[in-house]
Amino acid sequence: MKHTLSVLLQNKPGALSRVTGLFSGRGFNIESLCVAETLDPRVSCMTLVTRGDDSIVEQITKQLHKLIDVIKVTDITEGEFVEREMVLIRVKAEANTRAEVLRVIDIFRGKVVDVSPTTYTVEITGPESKIKAVIDILRPIGIKEIVRTGTIAMARAPKN
Amino acid sequence: MSKITGSQAIIKCLQEEGVDTIFGFPGGAVIDLYDELLDSDIKHVLVRHEQGAVHAADGYARATGKVGVALLTSGPGATNGVTAIATAYMDSIPVVVFTGQVPRALIGNDAFQEVDIVGITRPCTKHNYLVSDPNELVATIREAFYLASSGRPGPVLIDLPKDVVASMMSFPERKPIKMKTYQPTVDPHPGQVEKACKACLKAKRPVLYIGGGVILSNANKELTELAEKLSVPVAMTLMGLGGFPGTNPLSLGMLGMHGSYASNMAVAKSDLLIAVGARFDDRVTGRLDAFAPHAEIIHIDIDPTSISKNVDVDIPIVADCKHALRAMNSWFDDSKEFEQKAMREKHQPWLDQVRQWDEKHPLTYRDEGDIIKPQYVIEVLNKLTGGDAIITTEVGQNQMWAAQFYKFNEPRRLLTSGGLGTMGYGLPAAIGAKLAFPDKTVIDVAGDGSIQMNIQELATARQYNAPVKVAILNNGYLGMVRQWQELFYNKRYSATVMEITPDFVELAKAYGAVGLRATKKDEVEPVIQEALATDKLVIMDFAVSREEGVFPMVPAGKATTEMLLV
Numbered sequence: 001m002k003h004t005l006s007v008l009l010q011n012k013p014g015a016l017s018r019v020t021g022l023f024s025g026r027g028f029n030i031e032s033l034c035v036a037e038t039l040d041p042r043v044s045c046m047t048l049v050t051r052g053d054d055s056i057v058e059q060i061t062k063q064l065h066k067l068i069d070v071i072k073v074t075d076i077t078e079g080e081f082v083e084r085e086m087v088l089i090r091v092k093a094e095a096n097t098r099a100e101v102l103r104v105i106d107i108f109r110g111k112v113v114d115v116s117p118t119t120y121t122v123e124i125t126g127p128e129s130k131i132k133a134v135i136d137i138l139r140p141i142g143i144k145e146i147v148r149t150g151t152i153a154m155a156r157a158p159k160n
Numbered sequence: 161m162s163k164i165t166g167s168q169a170i171i172k173c174l175q176e177e178g179v180d181t182i183f184g185f186p187g188g189a190v191i192d193l194y195d196e197l198l199d200s201d202i203k204h205v206l207v208r209h210e211q212g213a214v215h216a217a218d219g220y221a222r223a224t225g226k227v228g229v230a231l232l233t234s235g236p237g238a239t240n241g242v243t244a245i246a247t248a249y250m251d252s253i254p255v256v257v258f259t260g261q262v263p264r265a266l267i268g269n270d271a272f273q274e275v276d277i278v279g280i281t282r283p284c285t286k287h288n289y290l291v292s293d294p295n296e297l298v299a300t301i302r303e304a305f306y307l308a309s310s311g312r313p314g315p316v317l318i319d320l321p322k323d324v325v326a327s328m329m330s331f332p333e334r335k336p337i338k339m340k341t342y343q344p345t346v347d348p349h350p351g352q353v354e355k356a357c358k359a360c361l362k363a364k365r366p367v368l369y370i371g372g373g374v375i376l377s378n379a380n381k382e383l384t385e386l387a388e389k390l391s392v393p394v395a396m397t398l399m400g401l402g403g404f405p406g407t408n409p410l411s412l413g414m415l416g417m418h419g420s421y422a423s424n425m426a427v428a429k430s431d432l433l434i435a436v437g438a439r440f441d442d443r444v445t446g447r448l449d450a451f452a453p454h455a456e457i458i459h460i461d462i463d464p465t466s467i468s469k470n471v472d473v474d475i476p477i478v479a480d481c482k483h484a485l486r487a488m489n490s491w492f493d494d495s496k497e498f499e500q501k502a503m504r505e506k507h508q509p510w511l512d513q514v515r516q517w518d519e520k521h522p523l524t525y526r527d528e529g530d531i532i533k534p535q536y537v538i539e540v541l542n543k544l545t546g547g548d549a550i551i552t553t554e555v556g557q558n559q560m561w562a563a564q565f566y567k568f569n570e571p572r573r574l575l576t577s578g579g580l581g582t583m584g585y586g587l588p589a590a591i592g593a594k595l596a597f598p599d600k601t602v603i604d605v606a607g608d609g610s611i612q613m614n615i616q617e618l619a620t621a622r623q624y625n626a627p628v629k630v631a632i633l634n635n636g637y638l639g640m641v642r643q644w645q646e647l648f649y650n651k652r653y654s655a656t657v658m659e660i661t662p663d664f665v666e667l668a669k670a671y672g673a674v675g676l677r678a679t680k681k682d683e684v685e686p687v688i689q690e691a692l693a694t695d696k697l698v699i700m701d702f703a704v705s706r707e708e709g710v711f712p713m714v715p716a717g718k719a720t721t722e723m724l725l726v
Contacts, residue, residue, distance in 0.1 A: 010341065013290070018282060025283045055468065062465040068287040068307065071341050 002031070003057045004083060004153045007046040007064055008071040011037055015069040019046065022067065028052065028060050032085075032150030043071065047152045076155045083153035086125045088113070089135070092142030093120040101141060108134045119144055127151075166297055166325035167196035170258070173301040174202055176334060179229050181205060181220065181595055183213040187233020189260025189273060189322050205595065205624050208616035210237050212588035214244030214315075215614070218253050219589025222575045223550055224596045225378065227254045227309050234260040235273030238319075239280065243582060245315050246284040250579025251399060252376060254313035256304050263323040264292060278319050286314030294327035306337045311344030312463040313376055344462055348479035348487050356434075356458045356475045357491045361498060363432035363456075365510045366392045369415065369444075372399030372578065373437015373461060373481045375571040380404065382485035383436060389492055389500055391507040393514050395423035397438050398559075399578040402568035407547070412514065413523065416444035417714045418560045421521035424712070424720040426514050427452050435459040437481040440470040441579070442716075450719030460484045521712070521725055523564050530680045534558070534633040534704040537684055538565035541603060541631060544688050549601040550575065550593045552586040554610030556640035558633045560710040562605040584613025587630060591617060594626040601629065601692060608634040608661050618671040618697065627697045631688075632664055635706045643709045647724070664701040673697035 009015050016035060023030050028050060035046040050060060057075065064073045093101050105111065105122045108130065114121035124134050128151055135146070170193060181203045186194045197204050207213040210232045217228030232241050238259040248255045262271040278290045287307050289300050304316040360366060374383050380403050387394050387410050394404045395415035404411055412423035427433060433455040445451040451471060459473040460481055467476045477484050492498045525535040538561050547567045552575040553559040559576055568574050575593060577585040586604040594602040611632055621628055642656040668675030674696045678687040684702065691698040712723040
């Protein structure tokens with residue numbers, strides 16, 4: 001099962017490498033990894049998507065906690081959360097396909113961020129399922145290049 | 161505040177931590193620090209290979225319970241230490257390793273003797289540091305000692321760029337260390353303690369399964385109290401030997417791959433397994449689904465990652481073993497439901513059953529007249545030292561025979577590379593232990609193969625007057641691998657025959673040590689007597705039966721009840 005972990009860690013050289021080394025060394029898989037500074041520049045927040053049964057994810061969580069640079073680990077899949085990923089797609093946009101590309105990205109609430117005589121570069125944001133859907137639709141038109149950020153996620157705020 | 165050099169600050173930090181002895185090997189990157197060492201009262205032990213430095217620091221740490229310290233230069237000095245750092249990591253031994261590094265401006269330039277040792281040792285240290293700001297040096301060293309010795313202990317490495325060590329800095333006052341990201345749970349959860357104690361009251365066939373954590377947390381007294389209070393037999397891992405007296409009637413000896421028949425049967429038939437400071441290693445459990453299949457499992461460990469890693473645990477207690485055992489003991493003392501005598505009577509049938517297993521297949525070997533059996537050598541060592549020597553081992557058959565046939569009644573008497581299984585550990589570790597306890601007999605039980613992995617440290621032992629006794633069980637083979645080849649590879653002895661070994665008696669002489677040899681059984685006792693009588697460094701070369709095997713043996717991947725016996 002897919003789990004999205006939110007990891008707060010010290011913003012120190014080597015901290016990221018400790019996390020990735022842990023995953024490769026212990027044979028855990030990483031589907032995506034996103035990391036950047038938080039409001040406190042001494043702390044980074046990492047969103048890490050992994051797959052495994054409950055005992056593996058429990059072991060991953062404990063092992064992450066054990067790293068001295070790690071402050072907090074939350075399996076946000078356990079509650080309600082929002083997740084977003086951004087993708088940049090350079091898609092073929094010639095006379096006969098331009099209009100269709102524009103229509104598709106409009107449906108997905110994307111936008112064109114760069115134009116060349118034969119291509120559009122479009123930006124789409126959404127959960128992973130939406131990114132997958134837009135890729136599937138643009139693929140037959142001709143995707144030249146694609147860059148994805150990986151998922152970032154946040155637990156939802158309490159309702160009361 | 162007046163400023164001091166980085167070297168001076170490091171020495172002051174070591175003095176603050178009560179370090180009296182360090183093990184190391186100099187080089188360009190640490191030459192400033194070595195210069196400062198000359199004017200300090202800290203004893204520096206010059207080893208002959210950096211692996212030996214870290215093993216010696218590790219042996220010193222295991223024997224004393226204090227943090228061991230090693231000092232290595234950059235590049236090859238640091239990489240030579242890696243095997244020994246990994247050894248300490250696998251066995252959770254508190255060691256602080258200082259490595260030199262090229263000046264900050266050269267880092268990343270492939271400078272002479274530059275290596276990314278922080279990157280290399282990340283997976284085999286508890287934590288490590290590259291000190292890139294002189295103002296952080298003192299705080300880093302203090303934190304390193306705290307990390308190495310607290311929680312689940314382990315090695316910590318500090319990489320010191322040469323220009324940082326040469327900088328001027330202030331020496332801040334020492335304050336208690338508080339780390340936001342590191343707060344080991346020392347005290348057990350009272351609710352979990354109660355659950356565990358209630359499970360003990362219910363059990364009919366309980367077994368204590370204890371590991372190195374009992375020794376690391378100095379919990380042997382509390383453990384013995386619990387075992388005797390509840391009349392529970394005690395099985396020990398290799399790392400746990402000495403955590404409970406080996407001659408106590410409740411002792412089952414070692415369990416696992418080369419454990420006693422009684423210990424493996426007891427675990428397999430138990431209805432309650434009380435694991436204390438042990439980690440369900442594959443050498444202990446054998447085939448996982450057949451390990452303690454009928455037992456409810458209590459697991460006390462300070463490291464949450466050890467719990468339910470290999471085997472699902474019913475009642476976890478995350479705590480320091482000493483604190484948890486103390487809490488359990490006082491729960492029973494205060495409980496109205498518990499009565500020691502009634503408990504003893506309730507467990508008597510189980511204890512009888514365990515004794516029957518032990519009588520049916522005791523730890524034993526076949527005597528063959530004049531031929532020296534390696535097990536016999538260990539028995540004589542045990543007899544002539546009254547079971548009170550510090551025993552270090554190399555790795556392989558020598559290690560298993562020492563574990564089986566020497567009776568460890570005290571903790572910190574067996575120093576052995578359990579997790580990593582590092583050949584070449586025993587001699588440098590013995591030197592570390594001997595320097596910590598000059599009045600104690602320290603014996604390295606070795607094989608003719610593994611002794612050669614760090615034999616150069618004989619010179620260190622001589623130079624620093626560490627007269628350890630090396631007992632080589634010489635069978636001309638890499639015996640443990642040979643045993644596997646005999647049992648599982650049709651006796652195809654691929655690369656396990658030591659066709660050339662040095663004449664160890666002459667070799668001893670070359671190092672200025674005493675060399676003794678026994679080739680017949682009746683020579684064993686006089687040789688050991690002579691070795692123990694002299695205050696010199698001794699190598700004893702025992703020509704033992706060549707194809708002797710270690711038994712019982714649970715073949716890898718089999719259930720622990722499927723033992724091959726003598």
